[in-house]
Amino acid sequence: MDQREEQEFAEYFVARREAVRRMAYMMCGDWHRADDLAQTAFIALHRHWRKVRDKGALDAYVRRTLTRAVIDESRRPWRRERAAEVLPDRPVDSPDVDNAVATRQTLLVGLQKVPPKQRAVLVLRFLEGLDVAGVAAVMRCSEGTVKSQCARGLAALREALGDELGDLRSA
Numbered sequence: 246m247d248q249r250e251e252q253e254f255a256e257y258f259v260a261r262r263e264a265v266r267r268m269a270y271m272m273c274g275d276w277h278r279a280d281d282l283a284q285t286a287f288i289a290l291h292r293h294w295r296k297v298r299d300k301g302a303l304d305a306y307v308r309r310t311l312t313r314a315v316i317d318e319s320r321r322p323w324r325r326e327r328a329a330e331v332l333p334d335r336p337v338d339s340p341d342v343d344n345a346v347a348t349r350q351t352l353l354v355g356l357q358k359v360p361p362k363q364r365a366v367l368v369l370r371f372l373e374g375l376d377v378a379g380v381a382a383v384m385r386c387s388e389g390t391v392k393s394q395c396a397r398g399l400a401a402l403r404e405a406l407g408d409e410l411g412d413l414r415s416a
Contacts, residue, residue, distance in 0.1 A: 271368045272315045274357045286311040309383045319361035358405035363398030
């Protein structure tokens with residue numbers, strides 16, 4: 246890449262890195278893995294920067310690359326680890342914890358119990374604000390598949406949250 250293209254990529258990276266990292270976190274639930282997945286998406290973008298004709302479609306390309314990376318990562322055998330019930334270091338509970346933080350934590354815990362493809366659909370659809378056609382384009386599947394994965398994902402999320410769902414409905 247020449248100097249101008251490097252500069253364009255650097256500007257895009259600086260502008261979008263936190264949003265991509267947040268989206269990766271919402272899909273995988275771990276900041277360290279989110280960093281790795283965001284890096285994977287940006288590396289793929291850098292590799293194909295010269296081939297990108299429509300610079301307005303960069304976000305869609307990064308979204309698709311990130312979604313595929315999350316799904317691929319979930320298939321790897323070493324990622325089938327189970328989280329420990331009790332952490333060795335527990336933060337001190339603060340009585341002034343905001344309800345929004347508690348609701349977000351509840352949602353994140355519930356999302357981790359949803360299968361990866363369904364989780365990706367839910368994150369893209371409801372947290373990234375894409376419509377059904379947009380999610381279908383990112384995941385390269387039909388709109389019907391997005392709708393069915395979304396319905397199954399919401400059902401799995403409701404089941405995972407159980408009684409805590411009432412808290413989410415009121416928030």
